[in-house]
Amino acid sequence: MLDSRIAEARRALAPARFVLVLTGAGVSAESGVPTFRGPGGYWRNRHFSELANPDAFASEPRTVWDWYLERRSTVRLCTPNAAHAALAAWAARRHADGEPRGALVTQNVDGLHERAGHPEVIRFHGSLWRNRCSACGAEREDEALHHAELPVSPCCGALERPGVVWFGEAIPRAALDAAYDAVQAADAALVIGTAGVVYPAAALVESVRAAGAPVVEVNPDEDYGLGERGAFGGVWLRGPAGAIVPRLLAED
Numbered sequence: 176m177l178d179s180r181i182a183e184a185r186r187a188l189a190p191a192r193f194v195l196v197l198t199g200a201g202v203s204a205e206s207g208v209p210t211f212r213g214p215g216g217y218w219r220n221r222h223f224s225e226l227a228n229p230d231a232f233a234s235e236p237r238t239v240w241d242w243y244l245e246r247r248s249t250v251r252l253c254t255p256n257a258a259h260a261a262l263a264a265w266a267a268r269r270h271a272d273g274e275p276r277g278a279l280v281t282q283n284v285d286g287l288h289e290r291a292g293h294p295e296v297i298r299f300h301g302s303l304w305r306n307r308c309s310a311c312g313a314e315r316e317d318e319a320l321h322h323a324e325l326p327v328s329p330c331c332g333a334l335e336r337p338g339v340v341w342f343g344e345a346i347p348r349a350a351l352d353a354a355y356d357a358v359q360a361a362d363a364a365l366v367i368g369t370a371g372v373v374y375p376a377a378a379l380v381e382s383v384r385a386a387g388a389p390v391v392e393v394n395p396d397e398d399y400g401l402g403e404r405g406a407f408g409g410v411w412l413r414g415p416a417g418a419i420v421p422r423l424l425a426e427d
């Protein structure tokens with residue numbers, strides 16, 4: 176059954192000139208990075224949604240920083256999995272003639288697509304490895320796993336915050352523009368490892384689908400409740416990304 180679904184998905188993607196790929200936490204699950212809405216969505220009994228918002232940082236900056244620093248420590252020990260690698264190899268093949276034939280938009284902040292060598296990643300929700308000045312918004316890279324004191328920006332001397340996008344915050348302009356360009360260009364979408372409930376990321380795929388283009392989705396949906404047709408109602412390959420994506424994107 177899965178074999179025939181993968182064949183169907185390959186037929187759907189094969190003629191596409193430009194594929195929008197959207198990934199979520201599930202693509203990194205087999206690398207050991209916890210997802211949000213599964214069992215790993217709690218930290219010290221706090222649901223992630225209580226921490227991933229600007230009000231939490233305003234009232235409890237140390238707690239929020241500790242959550243992000245612990246996540247840095249986890250991700251530092253993780254390596255890209257077979258799905259990250261297959262996506263990177265596929266993108267490199269599709270960019271070989273210099274003409275972009277796809278774009279990868281990731282909601283993940285872990286940097287594993289980049290570490291897998293993906294040629295171009297649109298980071299929709301920022302990066303775990305960047306700090307942002309809370310006064311002027313300037314960003315800098317920061318790989319620290321511990322902050323004895325909360326970090327202060329070199330530009331303004333103001334408190335720095337994690338360089339990620341929290342609920343109620345705007346998507347970074349450059350990422351949003353690049354993603355909308357990809358939606359315009361796309362004649363197919365491939366969605367991997369996302370619950371598809373966070374906007375505007377989910378709307379990118381909905382727009383491609385609304386234009387009549389095929390959508391392929393990879394998700395095991397163990398305890399997340401995507402419903403009968405997956406999150407996006409396309410060709411749903413029900414299984415883990417690390418097993419399915421390499422087969423889906425293998426060379427003919």
Ligand code: BJW
Nearest residue numbers: 199200201210211212282342343368369370373374396416
């Ligand atoms: C596997 C697997 C395996 C498991 N293989 N798969 C329209 C309607 C309703 C609400 C809104 C709307 N528009 C905006 C909103 C509000 C809000 C929103 O979407 N809320 C909904 C949740 C109700 N959106 C926002 O607030 C956004 N901002 C915004 O709209 O701003 C407007 C604005 C404009 C101008 C000025 C100012 C404001 C921002 C959203 C930011 C989300 N941030 C987070 C935290 C990022 C930083 C961090 O990492 O800490 O992003 S929340 C969290 O959810 C994180 C993720 O990127 C994101 C998506 O999660 P994802 O990837 O789907 O993970 P999970 O865990 O939910 O799912 C994992 C999936 O993997 C499951 O399906 C599993 O089955 C699967 N899986 N193993 C493949 N091996």
